[in-house]
Amino acid sequence: MKSAVIVFPGSNCDRDMAVALEAATGTKPHMVWHRETELPEGLGLIALPGGFSYGDYLRSGAIGANSPVMREVKAAAERGVAILGVCNGFQLLTEAGLLPGALLRNAGIRFVCRDVPLTVASSQTAFTSRYQADEEISIPVAHHDGNYFADDDTLNRLEGEGRIVFRYAENVNGSARDIAGIVNEAGNVLGMMPHPERMIEPAHGGKDGRRLFEGLVEALA
Amino acid sequence: MKTRVHVTLKNGVLDPQGKAIHHALETLGFDGVNDVRQGKLIELDLDENVTDAEIEDMCRKLLANMVIEDFEIEKEAA
Numbered sequence: 001m002k003s004a005v006i007v008f009p010g011s012n013c014d015r016d017m018a019v020a021l022e023a024a025t026g027t028k029p030h031m032v033w034h035r036e037t038e039l040p041e042g043l044g045l046i047a048l049p050g051g052f053s054y055g056d057y058l059r060s061g062a063i064g065a066n067s068p069v070m071r072e073v074k075a076a077a078e079r080g081v082a083i084l085g086v087c088n089g090f091q092l093l094t095e096a097g098l099l100p101g102a103l104l105r106n107a108g109i110r111f112v113c114r115d116v117p118l119t120v121a122s123s124q125t126a127f128t129s130r131y132q133a134d135e136e137i138s139i140p141v142a143h144h145d146g147n148y149f150a151d152d153d154t155l156n157r158l159e160g161e162g163r164i165v166f167r168y169a170e171n172v173n174g175s176a177r178d179i180a181g182i183v184n185e186a187g188n189v190l191g192m193m194p195h196p197e198r199m200i201e202p203a204h205g206g207k208d209g210r211r212l213f214e215g216l217v218e219a220l221a
Numbered sequence: 222m223k224t225r226v227h228v229t230l231k232n233g234v235l236d237p238q239g240k241a242i243h244h245a246l247e248t249l250g251f252d253g254v255n256d257v258r259q260g261k262l263i264e265l266d267l268d269e270n271v272t273d274a275e276i277e278d279m280c281r282k283l284l285a286n287m288v289i290e291d292f293e294i295e296k297e298a299a
Contacts, residue, residue, distance in 0.1 A: 101288060
């Protein structure tokens with residue numbers, strides 16, 4: 001399967017994401033600079049990596065969400081291409097309007113960087129087919145602005161439609177309803193603050209993140 | 222034309238930075254501070270022909286995130 005990683009000025013998890021995608025797909029992903037106005041043809045998956053695009057100026061993800069390539073990412077999302085946004089990628093997806101809500105400064109103000117227990121809230125998505133519902137997994141977080149916020153109507157809708165995919169078993173940033181990751185209505189766009197690409201081999205401390213990539217590749221095959 | 226855009230968090234949106242400032246003011250011995258909210262001030266130098274509607278559009282599309290923030294436009298008297 002062909003995949004791509006979008007690279008912004010200030011992305012810093014793009015290469016980790018590329019390693020995870022290559023491990024899962026068997027092919028090196030295309031690394032696409034954010035100024036590009038076209039995406040490679042035939043992509044099955046586009047990843048928006050973690051980092052600090054544009055130094056988090058204005059708001060995390062706000063400037064990058066208006067980069068030229070994002071128009072193509074939006075069009076791909078509408079065609080049903082799987083989009084995975086991790087950390088800054090999640091912030092970019094909310095700023096771009098591909099996912100509802102916003103990521104606020106962590107409630108405790110501190111940058112949080114450690115492994116965090118998550119609960120798989122839905123195993124019914126293309127991203128989570130290799131997990132059991134309600135399974136607890138461990139994935140690292142590393143963010144300052146991960147406090148998920150949306151109004152009550154939006155939160156109720158996300159909950160009612162089964163679109164909350166991961167919840168913090170230990171809420172490290174104040175996120176509404178312990179939300180760590182959500183999907184869009186069509187289910188092909190996932191945004192999550194924790195970093196599955198940093199938990200794909202035993203040397204990372206576990207392989208709980210690897211199943212996300214493997215399950216996704218299987219679901220998209 | 223100088224125009225100032227004030228961006229503030231909506232009521233009810235948690236502002237941990239405002240809380241930290243509030244706490245620091247109390248630590249400094251300032252009494253009577255009931256609450257602190259932190260916002261942003263963005264100064265724009267605009268051509269005369271930029272319309273109010275365009276400034277609003279700038280705010281909605283980029284300067285403020287309407288999910289969590291409100292904005293107020295203040296135009297400097299010519």
